[in-house]
Amino acid sequence: MSLDELNKIDETGVEFKSHIDGKTFELTPERSMEIQNVIGADIMMALDDVVPPTTGQARVDEAMERSIRWLDRCIVAHKRPDEQNLFGIVQGGVVPELRVKCCTEMIKRDLPGYAIGGMAGGESKEDFWKTVKLCCDLLPDDKPRYVMGIGYAEDLMISSLLGADMFDCVFATRTARFGSAFTKYGMIKLRKDQYCDDFGPISEGCTCYTCQNYTRSYI
Secondary structure: OOOHHHEEEOOOOEEEEOOOOOOEEEEOHHHHHHHHHHHOOOEEEOOOOOOOOOOOHHHHHHHHHHHHHHHHHHHHHOOOOOOOEEEEEEOOOOOHHHHHHHHHHHHHOOOOEEEEOOOOOOOOHHHHHHHHHHHHHHOOOOOOEEEEOOOOHHHHHHHHHHOOOEEEOOHHHHHHHOOEEEEOOEEEEOOOHHHOOOOOOOOOOOOOHHHHOHHHHOO
C-alpha cells in the first residue's frame, strides 16, 4: 500500500516498479509460492490484494474476492505442503459482511492458519478492534490467527484478548533503525545529545540481553 503509485494490480498479479531505477517486476501467486518454497519459510503467506480499509467498498469487495481466487492459485502452486504452512489472508476492510464471507471461504480451504490482513490502514480504533474480534470469533480456535501489520503495545494487548495469536509489524525494527528503544519507562531516543557519552544499559535494572550486554554493544 505504501508504494501504491509504483505498482499495478490485475487478475494476473502485481507489477512493481523500482523506486531506484524504474525497473519492473511481476509477482503472481505462483511466483510468490515459488519464492517462499525456495526460502523454506515455516509460515507462507498467500499473495493477496490488499487495500486500505478506508477505500471505497467496491474496491474493498474486489480485493477480497481476488484474494480468495489468488489463494486457490497459491494452494495449487504450493510444492511443499507437508513441510511449510500456507496461511490465507482475510480481507474485507471494515465491512462486516465482507469479512464474514472471506473468513467462510478461507475456512473451507482448511488451511494450517489464517491471517487477518488489511488493518492499521487509517481506520478508527473502534472499527479496527471490532474487525479483529469478528474475524477471531469466526476463524477456528485450533488454528493460529495472525493479525498482520500491527505493532503498538495497545493493539497487541487488545488483539490478544480478542483471540489473536500472532502478529508482525515493521514498527519495532523501524523504530530501532531510527535510533529509539522501548523501555518500561517509555521510549528513549538514543540519538539525543544527553546519551552521547552514556555507556550504561538502556534501562537500569532491565534483565534483557541488550541491557545485560551493554558494554559489548559499544565495542
